[in-house]
Amino acid sequence: MRHSIRIAVGPVHFRIGSDWTQPIAAxxxxxxxxxxxxxxxxxxxxxxxxARPWRRxxxxxxxxxxxxxxxxxxxxxxxxxxxxxxxxxxxQVALGWRRHMLLHASAVARDGRALIMSGxxxxxxxxxxxxxxxxxxxxxGDEFTLIEPEGGDALAFPRAVSLKNEAIAEVAAxxxxxxxxxxxxGTPKGDIRxxxxxxxxxxxxxxxxxxxxxxxxxxxxxxxxxSMGEGEAFVRLTEASTNYVALxxxxxxxxxxxxxxxxxxxxxxxxxxxxxxxxEQLWAEAAK
Amino acid sequence: MPDRVYRAAPPGALRVEPLGxxxxxxxxxxxxxxxxxxxxxEILAAIxxxxxDAATLAARLAARFDxxxxxxxxxxxxxxxxxxxxxxxxxxx
Numbered sequence: 001m002r003h004s005i006r007i008a009v010g011p012v013h014f015r016i017g018s019d020w021t022q023p024i025a026a027x028x029x030x031x032x033x034x035x036x037x038x039x040x041x042x043x044x045x046x047x048x049x050x051a052r053p054w055r056r057x058x059x060x061x062x063x064x065x066x067x068x069x070x071x072x073x074x075x076x077x078x079x080x081x082x083x084x085x086x087x088x089x090x091x092q093v094a095l096g097w098r099r100h101m102l103l104h105a106s107a108v109a110r111d112g113r114a115l116i117m118s119g120x121x122x123x124x125x126x127x128x129x130x131x132x133x134x135x136x137x138x139x140x141g142d143e144f145t146l147i148e149p150e151g152g153d154a155l156a157f158p159r160a161v162s163l164k165n166e167a168i169a170e171v172a173a174x175x176x177x178x179x180x181x182x183x184x185x186g187t188p189k190g191d192i193r194x195x196x197x198x199x200x201x202x203x204x205x206x207x208x209x210x211x212x213x214x215x216x217x218x219x220x221x222x223x224x225x226x227s228m229g230e231g232e233a234f235v236r237l238t239e240a241s242t243n244y245v246a247l248x249x250x251x252x253x254x255x256x257x258x259x260x261x262x263x264x265x266x267x268x269x270x271x272x273x274x275x276x277x278x279x280e281q282l283w284a285e286a287a288k
Numbered sequence: 289m290p291d292r293v294y295r296a297a298p299p300g301a302l303r304v305e306p307l308g309x310x311x312x313x314x315x316x317x318x319x320x321x322x323x324x325x326x327x328x329x330e331i332l333a334a335i336x337x338x339x340x341d342a343a344t345l346a347a348r349l350a351a352r353f354d355x356x357x358x359x360x361x362x363x364x365x366x367x368x369x370x371x372x373x374x375x376x377x378x379x380x381x
Contacts, residue, residue: 231310235323245319249303252314252321256305 001047006038007031007089010146010157010205012097014089015042019050020060023081030082030160030181030194033202044096046088048081064088068095080187082194086162093144093157094242100146100155101247101254104240107140107154107209108132114154114209115283116145116262117217118240121189124219127167128275130195134174135276139201140209149250152257153208161195168193170272213286214264215279223274225282226266233264291341291362293381294369296332302377304329315376322375331368332377339381342366 001017003024008014018024047065050056061075062084068091076084094102105118106129115137117125126142133139140156147154160181163171168191172180181194214233228236237255238244244251263286269275303314311329313322327349334348342365349365350356372378 229309230307231312231323234307234310234312238321248319249314249316252303252305252312256307256312259307 001049005031006036006042008035008037008040009089009159010141010155011043011099012093012157013037013040013043014046014092015044016046016048016085016088018048018062018081018085019056020048020062020078020081022078023048023062023085026082026181027085030196033196033199035202044089044092046085046092048084048088051075064091066092068092074188076187080184082181083184083187083189083192086159086194089159090143097146097243098246100148101241101251102243103145103147103237104143104242105145106142107145107156108137109140109154109156109209110137110283111287112207112209113212113287114140114145115213115215115279116154116211117215118237119217122219123217124269124272124275125217126161127163127170127219127272128217128279130161130163130167130171131174131272131276132279133161133197133201134171138204138209139197140205147211147254147258148208149247149254151208152211152254152261154211155208156201156205158197158201158205161197163193163195165190171195211258211262213283214259214262215282216264216266217275218266218268219275221268221270223270223278224266224268225278226268228264228266230259230264233259233262291343291366292369293339293341294335294373294378295339295381296335296337297377297379302332304332313377318376320376322377327365327368328372331365331372335378342369345369 003021004017005024005027045066048062060078062081063075064084105116106125107114107116119125129142141158142161144157179196184192267278305312310323342362345365346362
């Protein structure tokens, strides 16, 4: 394709091609400090393309392609090309990755141990991970966490954090503006702005961490902690895994081990400060 | 309803992992995961290598657990066996 970039996020090596220069330029800015290995073959390919040649210029709309595609997915305007790239990267990993069990979960680590937070969009897992990652935690990822099927370790996938709506101002107030990508307003997911993880999180992205605590956050409502049994955690994580079925028995073994060895809690919180306080409280007990 | 006869899955076909109140069962033949609650794991454990109907199963479970294997128990077990057969974890003999 006319414009391309290679990006390594954790164990996944992406090749992203585009008919336009703008999404690639934006990716270069977000991923400038990530390790580059041009010689390594790509694990996943994303293509951002115009449906017709003239649509590169006339009302340019970005279609998302690659090794895996979602039929009938609507294209995005070029101003949201970066979001198209992010969606394409997520799609390739969610549908194509087989080396690890993939959890739709954010994660942070401290002292080589991981806190994994799983929840639907809007649960606040991404914002909590971003805020913890600005404190004394290592951000492992805001969207996906990989579980090593043999040993059970968690591996990081620290892509640029996708901040949405209210989270943008909350995080932007705490970080250097140079770590923020362009603001995209009015996307199908609301307003979006990317945050480049801290340099130490990027440098440590290949370091595994032992899962020590599983949380299922729920943003909104009174502060509450609810202990969760192994069975319920198992059910929720099978739903949160995009490749559980594809992994077969390896996925079953990895997940039963994860829920047996890792205490799990549902956590409700009315605001980020309360959420972080509850996380620290549970961590202090889990890390004993 | 006639008391149907069932047989267990072949040895090694099911991987059974208790997870607190639930039991997760991975069927290596279908690659499906089943989540069950009592008395399903107990039935699977008791069905054994021999072919077995609800009356035999009731007697085995009654010997192991503290209850009498009366008609109502047999009826419940027959229903559970039929459900296990629908999930593919036991087969009609």
